[in-house]
Amino acid sequence: MKPVKVGLCGLGTVGAGTLNVLKRNAEEISRRAGRQIVIDLVSIRRPRPELDLAGIRTTTDIMDVANDPDIDILVELIGGYDNAHELVMTAIRNGKHVVTANKALIAVHGNEIFAAARENKVMVAFEASVAGGIPIIKAIREGLSANTIQWVAGIINGTGNFILTEMREKGRDFADVLKEAQALGYAEADPTFDVEGIDAAHKLTILGSLAFGIPLQFERTFTEGISRIAPEDVTYAEALGYTIKHLGIARRTVNGVELRVHPTLIPTKCLLAAVNGVKNAVMVQGDAVGPTLYYGAGAGAEPTASAVVADIIDVTRTLTADPNNRVPHLAFQPDHLSDLPVVQVDEIETAYYLRMQVKEKPGVLAQITRILSDAGISIEALLQKEHGTANAPVIILTKQVREGNMNQAIAAIEQLDDVQGQVTRMRVEHLDLA
Amino acid sequence: MKPVKVGLCGLGTVGAGTLNVLKRNAEEISRRAGRQIVIDLVSIRRPRPELDLAGIRTTTDIMDVANDPDIDILVELIGGYDNAHELVMTAIRNGKHVVTANKALIAVHGNEIFAAARENKVMVAFEASVAGGIPIIKAIREGLSANTIQWVAGIINGTGNFILTEMREKGRDFADVLKEAQALGYAEADPTFDVEGIDAAHKLTILGSLAFGIPLQFERTFTEGISRIAPEDVTYAEALGYTIKHLGIARRTVNGVELRVHPTLIPTKCLLAAVNGVKNAVMVQGDAVGPTLYYGAGAGAEPTASAVVADIIDVTRTLTADPNNRVPHLAFQPDHLSDLPVVQVDEIETAYYLRMQVKEKPGVLAQITRILSDAGISIEALLQKEHGTANAPVIILTKQVREGNMNQAIAAIEQLDDVQGQVTRMRVEHLDLA
Numbered sequence: 083m084k085p086v087k088v089g090l091c092g093l094g095t096v097g098a099g100t101l102n103v104l105k106r107n108a109e110e111i112s113r114r115a116g117r118q119i120v121i122d123l124v125s126i127r128r129p130r131p132e133l134d135l136a137g138i139r140t141t142t143d144i145m146d147v148a149n150d151p152d153i154d155i156l157v158e159l160i161g162g163y164d165n166a167h168e169l170v171m172t173a174i175r176n177g178k179h180v181v182t183a184n185k186a187l188i189a190v191h192g193n194e195i196f197a198a199a200r201e202n203k204v205m206v207a208f209e210a211s212v213a214g215g216i217p218i219i220k221a222i223r224e225g226l227s228a229n230t231i232q233w234v235a236g237i238i239n240g241t242g243n244f245i246l247t248e249m250r251e252k253g254r255d256f257a258d259v260l261k262e263a264q265a266l267g268y269a270e271a272d273p274t275f276d277v278e279g280i281d282a283a284h285k286l287t288i289l290g291s292l293a294f295g296i297p298l299q300f301e302r303t304f305t306e307g308i309s310r311i312a313p314e315d316v317t318y319a320e321a322l323g324y325t326i327k328h329l330g331i332a333r334r335t336v337n338g339v340e341l342r343v344h345p346t347l348i349p350t351k352c353l354l355a356a357v358n359g360v361k362n363a364v365m366v367q368g369d370a371v372g373p374t375l376y377y378g379a380g381a382g383a384e385p386t387a388s389a390v391v392a393d394i395i396d397v398t399r400t401l402t403a404d405p406n407n408r409v410p411h412l413a414f415q416p417d418h419l420s421d422l423p424v425v426q427v428d429e430i431e432t433a434y435y436l437r438m439q440v441k442e443k444p445g446v447l448a449q450i451t452r453i454l455s456d457a458g459i460s461i462e463a464l465l466q467k468e469h470g471t472a473n474a475p476v477i478i479l480t481k482q483v484r485e486g487n488m489n490q491a492i493a494a495i496e497q498l499d500d501v502q503g504q505v506t507r508m509r510v511e512h513l514d515l516a
Numbered sequence: 517m518k519p520v521k522v523g524l525c526g527l528g529t530v531g532a533g534t535l536n537v538l539k540r541n542a543e544e545i546s547r548r549a550g551r552q553i554v555i556d557l558v559s560i561r562r563p564r565p566e567l568d569l570a571g572i573r574t575t576t577d578i579m580d581v582a583n584d585p586d587i588d589i590l591v592e593l594i595g596g597y598d599n600a601h602e603l604v605m606t607a608i609r610n611g612k613h614v615v616t617a618n619k620a621l622i623a624v625h626g627n628e629i630f631a632a633a634r635e636n637k638v639m640v641a642f643e644a645s646v647a648g649g650i651p652i653i654k655a656i657r658e659g660l661s662a663n664t665i666q667w668v669a670g671i672i673n674g675t676g677n678f679i680l681t682e683m684r685e686k687g688r689d690f691a692d693v694l695k696e697a698q699a700l701g702y703a704e705a706d707p708t709f710d711v712e713g714i715d716a717a718h719k720l721t722i723l724g725s726l727a728f729g730i731p732l733q734f735e736r737t738f739t740e741g742i743s744r745i746a747p748e749d750v751t752y753a754e755a756l757g758y759t760i761k762h763l764g765i766a767r768r769t770v771n772g773v774e775l776r777v778h779p780t781l782i783p784t785k786c787l788l789a790a791v792n793g794v795k796n797a798v799m800v801q802g803d804a805v806g807p808t809l810y811y812g813a814g815a816g817a818e819p820t821a822s823a824v825v826a827d828i829i830d831v832t833r834t835l836t837a838d839p840n841n842r843v844p845h846l847a848f849q850p851d852h853l854s855d856l857p858v859v860q861v862d863e864i865e866t867a868y869y870l871r872m873q874v875k876e877k878p879g880v881l882a883q884i885t886r887i888l889s890d891a892g893i894s895i896e897a898l899l900q901k902e903h904g905t906a907n908a909p910v911i912i913l914t915k916q917v918r919e920g921n922m923n924q925a926i927a928a929i930e931q932l933d934d935v936q937g938q939v940t941r942m943r944v945e946h947l948d949l950a
Contacts, residue, residue, distance in 0.1 A: 116840070220654060221659070228541060
């Protein structure tokens with residue numbers, strides 16, 4: 083078969099990685115794909131003498147790639163929303179297949195993009211948009227297609243996981259580790275997307291849609307970052323047999339679908355708790371298969387390129403397939419997406435970790451536990467630390483409770499004269515103990 | 517599109533699971549596949565009143581399914597070699613696609629079966645043959661298709677892993693745990709396939725071919741089981757920071773491909789070491805993606821059915837695809853398989869764990885370490901236990917060495933007057949420490 087011609091937009095970290103992988107593994111790749119995959123055109127903002135672009139046409143205008151009649155597949159690696167959106171929509175309208183690593187684009191504009199792709203009978207592949215090199219989209223969309231998915235829970239931001247791992251292993255505080263992560267190049271100069279959970283929320287939005295067959299609803303994904311986790315919470319969690327991880331959780335419940343990203347206490351003996359540093363891992367629980375886990379590098383030039391190139395090969399296969407019989411973009415046929423509602427955060431049910439400073443005198447604990455019990459909240463464990471000091475921290479683990487009830491109980495506890503300041507709270511998930 | 521008609525051969529554990537999953541998740545599955553998937557005909561040896569076969573034709577002869585003109589996809593779940601071989605070949609010659617969970621069949625007859633499938637333009641899908649519900653074949657064949665795979669290492673026999681987990685966690689001995697595994701239904705009455713590593717070798721043969729693009733070569737896969745692991749080896753390994761797992765390892769080396777299944781010491785902090793009980797997990801190291809891991813249930817009715825049904829959906833997609841542009845059975849185009857040789861076991865390079873009983877008197881250790889050093893073998897660690905007894909165990913961890921050299925050194929050590937009986941040996945792999 084004749085070579086497939088790829089147009090590459092964006093020659094940053096992942097773009098250069100894609101160039102390298104396609105060149106280094108050219109023979110391996112064509113032995114698999116059954117034809118050559120050739121980068122024919124790249125858009126490039128400034129000269130990059132360190133990259134070998136021999137035999138590749140270049141342009142400074144990304145739209146040239148979308149409009150080039152020779153290009154079969156446009157690879158979008160410029161990132162961000164606006165330019166990428168226009169680029170991808172133009173490519174689709176021109177009948178080009180698209181491969182993208184852009185989670186923000188898919189989470190925010192995916193519904194529109196997939197509708198246009200369907201209309202124009204092209205594929206938009208986005209494996210690299212979630213968890214880098216881990217083929218998690220393929221696993222959910224194809225590998226587990228026999229299952230009713232019950233939940234997905236993942237460590238899907240490497241920067242956040244690096245920070246939490248350092249806090250846990252070395253007792254360091256958040257700001258300190260963040261500075262190191264920036265120096266190491268793991269975190270951006272503006273770390274908001276990573277540490278406030280926005281990047282993870284983009285990815286979770288995508289995973290939730292794939293798992294449950296619902297339209298992408300980034301605006302309904304509850305998002306909380308890691309910037310307020312204190313070193314003592316890491317220590318107390320550990321003492322109780324838990325590890326704090328920043329998780330994206332998508333869960334099917336009787337009320338609809340929970341989509342939430344937040345720091346979470348998980349049992350230390352759970353496999354996810356052993357995923358350290360910049361690595362990512364996603365657990366998927368299906369009704370037939372039970373718990374499964376997928377682990378690997380969630381970012382970086384070549385791991386992300388691994389997913390980009392796998393997508394190019396997948397698209398190459400579908401070039402000769404009936405457009406109506408391809409794997410659907412969101413795992414379910416577009417005319418059979420579900421209208422399962424996304425549950426409001428008040429309606430979420432989880433267990434809780436609470437930490438509060440109390441004056442050590444008789445009756446305080448009785449008042450607190452009374453408030454919890456009146457709200458129908460059962461206590462799993464209670465620790466009182468540093469006895470003998472005037473203000474002692476009290477740590478409480480609760481059983482499962484509706485978040486709205488917990489909010490009311492916390493407000494009541496904070497009203498008590500003998501409780502100082504705010505109650506620190508984190509959600510607790512037991513997942514599968516596997 | 518019109519429903520796809522499936523003929524099911526074999527209504528044992530996995531067959532009944534497949535029936536249940538297809539019925540329970542019928543709506544979810546057709547929302548994904550874009551059409552209904554219907555079991556139209558089953559072969560059944562004896563009446564099964566507990567199964568709901570309403571609306572399904574039955575026959576007592578499996579060959580009826582292979583010859584039925586209405587059947588699009590034959591699902592082979594009868595197991596074993598001979599009947600399954602004839603059944604699958606007949607189905608292929610009749611132009612039917614095949615889905616099978618039969619690792620023995622694929623490992624031993626796969627080359628012939630895939631050639632026939634190609635000639636008849638049908639697919640033979642076998643995701644369920646390795647690691648049950650974990651979509652590991654899809655991950656290697658499609659998800660990591662951009663990579664030159666460097667090695668694959670997996671816990672791919674649940675019975676064996678259950679036994680090793682019990683030995684480690686409870687200090688029990690092999691025979692004792694095996695009896696319990698048989699009582700629990702994890703191990704067969706004849707446990708040879710599981711405990712002697714044959715089942716794992718079938719699976720590793722398949723993984724090796726997918727990873728490196730070589731023909732299936734079960735007869736060249738080196739196989740060693742777990743029946744000779746002593747409780748004290750589990751304890752000593754632990755003391756040295758290692759856990760004993762029964763691994764299948766396929767590795768690309770300068771001399772060719774290593775294909776081997778054997779008990780292996782791996783660092784306890786490695787994620788694979790935390791995979792316990794009947795669960796399976798496979799690590800795959802690609803040159804672009806780095807280390808990745810896939811974890812889940814490796815056996816059981818519904819986990820295996822999850823893979824069988826996913827394969828049925830995959831085959832359904834390819835019904836409208838160009839037969840020459842499908843994902844190749846062994847990941848690489850059949851006319852581009854590699855003739856990389858499988859390395860003889862003598863040529864394998866690994867580190868070693870050795871245990872021997874020595875008379876405690878001056879000079880014995882000097883003799884042993886001299887033999888190792890003369891053979892060019894470096895020592896990583898040496899433990900002498902139970903000082904003061906007449907016969908003390910000595911445990912040695914070596915650095916990487918050619919197996920042939922190690923065999924010679926062991927023979928020489930066993931000749932020493934002060935070394936009692938045979939030297940116990942196990943291979944040590946550091947994998948990635950991730």
